[in-house]
Amino acid sequence: MKVTVVITLYNKEKFIDRAIQSVLHQTHSNWTLIIINDASTDHSLAKIEPYLKDRRIKCITLKRNLGQAHALNYALTQIETSHFIQLDADDWLDQAALGQMVDAAGAFAHAGLIYANNIVYWENEAGKVIKQEPIVLRQYTDRYDLLKHMNHTLLPRFYLTQAVRDIGGWLSQKKEDIYSEDVQILLRLSAKYPMVWLNQFLYHRRKYAQNIRAFETSRPMRWKYRYDLYNQMLREWGNEYRAIWKKDGDAYILVDLVPNK
Incomplete structure (x- = not known):
């Protein structure tokens, strides 16, 4: 099975080499890589240029920076394979990732998403790894289980292309969507398609000063x-349940879902 890897890129010249190299070193070699350069202003394009000699790799540069959701939707128009995997430009794939995902897709043909475990690498200002944190996910039984217990984003995310198109891709009309486009699409997808978990570590995430500061801000x-978003999803799913929230400073903590009478 041929699959597509999608990287959306904005000013990640320090990291893009490792992301691309992790694709090149996959044990499953039947892939194409689409890089959507979201109007980067650094030297990211210069870093990508040597890789474009590989016919499996193409880069599309957008004229304006409109955010990741917009870039992913553009990538969705370019994908010609039945499945694709999303890779952030500052992360990298385990070398077995595509092979394991392809095998799972063969066994679970109707799954809208296949996901696995990941490892987070915390770096200091000098780029040295100071902590590693394995993130073990689990199989969610349904959309409500996912909504209630998704304490970590699901990575890696190996999508059934038609499933993502069926739900209209990523919502990018609102400014605030940039804060949760990953959660948003997972919840919307879970309402219509099964999601399958592989108990393997197939994705490597980098946490460093710049993105930690942006996260905190x-x-x-x-x-x-x-x-x-959660309240909206519950309404769209038929108002069968309502969320019980606890406010803790800036945080809205979901305590429980209770049936509506």
């Missing part, structure tokens, strides 16, 4: 958006 907006 956006915390109040992200918590508020999560609160609004």
Whole structure:
């Protein structure tokens, strides 16, 4: 099975080499890589240029930076394979990732998403890894289980292309969508398609000073958006349940889902 790897890129010249190299070194070699350069202003394009000699790799540069959701939707128009995997430009894939995902896709043909475990690498200002944190996920039984217990984002994310197209891709109309486009699409996808977990470590995530600062700065907006998004999802799913929330400073903590009478 041929699959597509999608990297959306904005000013990640320090990291893009490792992301691309992790694709090149996959044990499963039947892939194509689409890089969406979201109007980067650093030297990312210069780093990508040597890789474009490989016919499996192409780079599309957008004229304006409109955010990851917009870039992913553009990538969705370019994908010609039945499945694709999303790879952030500052992360990298385990070399067995594509092979394991392809095998799982053969066994679970109707799964809208296949995901696995990941490892987080915390780096200091000098780029030295100071802590590794394995993130072990689990199989979610249904959309409500996912909504209630998704304490970590699901990575890696290996999508059934038609499933993502069926739900209209990523929502990118609102400014606040940039804070939770990953959670948003997972919840919307889980309402219509089964999702399958592989108990293997197939994705490597990097946490470093710049993205940690951005994460902390956006915390109040992200918590508020999560609160609004979850309540909206429950309404769209038929108002069978309502969320019980606890406010803790800036945080909206989901305590429970209770049936509506």
